[in-house]
Amino acid sequence: MNEGRFALQAMTPEDLAAAVPPMTVAEARKIVAAVHREDPTDGPLGGVRRIVLAAMRAVASTPTLEIAREEASALDPFQKVALRTADGHLIETVRIPLERAGRFSVCVSSQVGCALGCRFCATGRMGLVRNLEAWEIVEQVRVVRRTLPPGSRVHGVVFQGMGEPMANLDRVLQAIRVMSDPCALAIDARNITVTTSGLPAGIRRLAAEAKKVRLGLSISSARQATRRSLMPIAAAHSVDEVYAACVHHAEITGLSPLWAVTPLAGVNDTEEDAQALAALLQRFVVDTGRRPRLTVVPYNNIGGDDPYLRQSPAEESRFRDRLAVLGTPPKKRYSGGSDIQAACGQLAGREQ
Template identity: 40%
Template sequence: MKRAWLDQSDESLRAWFAERGEKPMRIRQVRQWLFQQRAESFAGMTDLPQKLREQLDAEFTIFGSVIDRHMIATDGTQKLVLRWQDGRRIECVMIPEGERRTACISTQVGCAMGCVFCASGLNGVERNLTRGEILEELIRIRNVTAPGERLTNVVVMGMGEPMANLDNLLAALDTAGRKDGLDLGARHVTISTVGLPVKMRRLAEHGKAYHLAVSLHAPNDELRSQIVPTNQHTGIEPILAAADAYFEQTGRQVTYEYVVLGGINDQPIHATQLANLLRGRKAYVNLIPFNAVEGLPYRDPKPRDLRHLIDTLRSAGVAVNIRKRKGADIDAACGQLRRKVEAEAQANAAQATADARAALATN
């Protein structure tokens, strides 16, 4: 099986080229084709010798995935379902907003956090994505933008819990941030987490000022443990303490994501508790009205409840925003399209099996 180019270290690549009598500059040339010129095969890298291109193609693969589905919403949002060589699938999204082109990427196949409203974790977690697979998402998403456009922002809010795959994520972001990579500055990258305090503190020590978003979703431990089961092992206070430490060490304001579930976490008592929880903190609340997921029993919040939540937070001096819904007509909420594609694949396989059996029976 061919090796994934994007998963190779510079050291291993230098050794590979040296064995073939080639200089390390060849690494830079290949990187330029991948990151700047959108090459999707070695064959088109015309400033490399023909024999070298053939050797590269024989041993490496640029992309380890196949695009199973590419959908474009009426608002310009584009969503890809990528299928890896082991048959597993993930989602990634390109979100246009004015001059911004934001990639929303995944870090795991599935998710183990079990948030009750999220389609990504309905079947649990299957595995971590590798450094190269995370990089491949970014390149795939960049490649669906118009010629001459570049990714301006990254949000790590796709499938999986980023802090549970932190080593591979940081390695991928370090490569993407290089001038000869995608030139993505740390201040244009947001990493989301349900709140793993030890990993949050480790991220603060990484030395790069990534933006941190904590998926809070409830203002008290009892309710949060119902919505985010992992809260039973952490609790809100240690998460807030780690977020405060992140702000103190990096100077980056922490965003608190809050999916608003109608009648569950959007009542006046919840608004008051949330305001009291965040009052005095350098915090920004991103309210996300629930996006209906087939098979889940939750509903959108009522406009008056959402308005009361906003007013209560603002009266406490807490900055708040309502996230715009993007790509609704292509199932852009995390995990939805992947589940649909996998259900279709299973149905097609079952039908093919039934057809084969019917053909054998008639013979």
């Protein structure tokens, strides 16, 4: 990024007009639309005064992220991309084909590394290197959009890549404002999901400031001791505290959350875990009138001295069946791209 200049792709029209004083919001809308159509912004632009363009070019630029590595599925249009930041770090972005042809979701990273250190996560082993800037989050979607076949579009975004989005929430919220702005990426905010490992203050702030955005919770286990053994953050924020924040989110937004559990063979997939998860989910239905969408996400080994094992197919179907019998059938998760579905953080890790 050009030193001292702000990144245009992280600005809404209102932000841009405020940052470049002679500019009107109407002019800013034309500039933001041109930036996100990827039209050149170094020449004249209809409806924008020359003096305004000159003032903007003195203080703004449109940086990008370099594609360091791509892994495309041979089975479907699923694709993982490792992107290099200007200061040499690698982050991961995933292009996920949706059921309806021509529609894609983008899984974005919000941090380089992560401080939360979940025991089953490759990114957690890196520790936190730094937060991503809002433009670096938006740019991941733009990079993926450039790879789409003609006639396709980005339908949704999920914050489920590297990093804990609630730990970088100022920039995540700014990125969401830009993604959902009709002049910018024009992605319906209802198709954006922010997934957390359980930071209650962030969940409450998301409810207050992004009411259309869906909440995802990586729950691991509804049993405090088990969750704590897998996710150090659970020592600071108990299952009950995270649950209360999720209830608050549903009450404020009227949205059902997504709850994801990644079963680790013999660790968080026991009968007690299934019962506790089903009970918590049913309590949520009673407390809010909304049913969380429960997904079971198969574990991908993180290599090295990974102490955990993926469930066998028989164990996985037993766990799913048990949840179904308990009245909380998990949804089937998108299962394409299975030939390249390494754990989050591994593609970037391999490329470092």
